[in-house]
Amino acid sequence: MIPAGFEYHRPADLASAVGLLQEHGEEARVVAGGHSLIPMMKLRMAELGHLVDLQAIGELKGIEIADGTAILGAMTTQHELIEHADLATAIPLLREAALQIADPQVRYLGTVGGNVANGDPGNDMPGLMQCLGARFELYGPAGTRQVAARDFYESAYFTARADDEILTKVTIPVPAAGTGYAYAKQKRKIGDYATAAAAVLVGTASASVAMTNLSDTPVWSEEAGMALANGDIEGCVAAMLAAIDPQEDMRGPIAFKKHVAAVILRRAIDSALSRRA
Known part of the structure; x- marks a missing residue:
């Protein structure tokens, strides 16, 4: 596919980039690596009059x-x-x-x-x-x-x-020395979005847990972190399963996604705990 016509801008500083966004309003969009925006433009899912490339801005x-x-x-x-x-x-x-x-x-x-x-x-x-x-x-x-x-x-x-x-x-x-960590991900093939992914940090008295692609936003659960900090792994999993809101799509039905989420989260927790000093 070929994108619709647009004007290309490559500003050298932030002020110029923001000025272009102000000048062209909804017709302008910034591009960094381009892996999300360019495919959408090729499919005509995003049609822009002005593309503002940030690659030349050294301060970024x-x-x-x-x-x-x-x-x-x-x-x-x-x-x-x-x-x-x-x-x-x-x-x-x-x-x-x-x-x-x-x-x-x-x-x-x-x-x-x-x-x-x-x-x-x-x-x-x-x-x-x-x-x-x-x-x-x-x-x-x-x-x-x-x-x-x-x-x-x-x-x-x-x-x-x-x-x-x-x-x-x-x-x-920077997490405190000795903090256990893990990022676990399940995907269908290289380059695909995750069916479920989990980021976990576990310290001596605190923990933090977040999951990806299981709602319309990333999900960080304070309750899940508190449960894990208290050593309650299944309480952590239960709190996170209550916080996510997966939708059925090509990666599977809702029940399957919740099952995968629980498996991936337990896997990340086990790895994080094994690395905690």
Whole structure:
């Protein structure tokens, strides 16, 4: 398929990019790695007059770790997450999840910001960022603001980001030393969305649990985390099953998806507990 005609823009700074979004309104859309937007344009599911490419904006790139915090530029690729040794040491859960995203060809271009910003309930990073307690930095005409990942997703493809805002950074608190972690995923084939995926962190007195592609948003459950922190694995699973809302589709009926969710969550919990120091 061939997309409808559009005008291509490649701004060199954030102010110029936001200016283009303001100028062209609903006719404009930013593109990062392009793995979600470009296929939709080719299928004519998204027809835009203006495409704003963020690749030339240097301030959106890079990884910093300092003072117990990791800061990821929105244009950091999944491959860069995997290859960054200090990040892998500080937050190994990020690397484990990134390695399960699609295939190497996709990971070389796919970005952190693109994965979390468009509100696709099937993407891996949104639930992972909720599990990690991340915050997203947004830049727009009114300046910069931050939104917690757990407050960012409203429904499928709808988020707290305004149309004239750009997600610029992801800030993640580094888990305490000895925290167990795991990202487990079930999918039909390489490159497919998960039927179910689970991100788990388990510390000495706290835990965090989130799941992917089992509702119209990623699902982080405070109740599931509290149960796991108290050593109640089945209570954690029950709380998460009560929180998700899967729909029947090509990946299976609702009962099957709930069964897979329970299996994957228990698998992630077992792995996280085995890694807890």
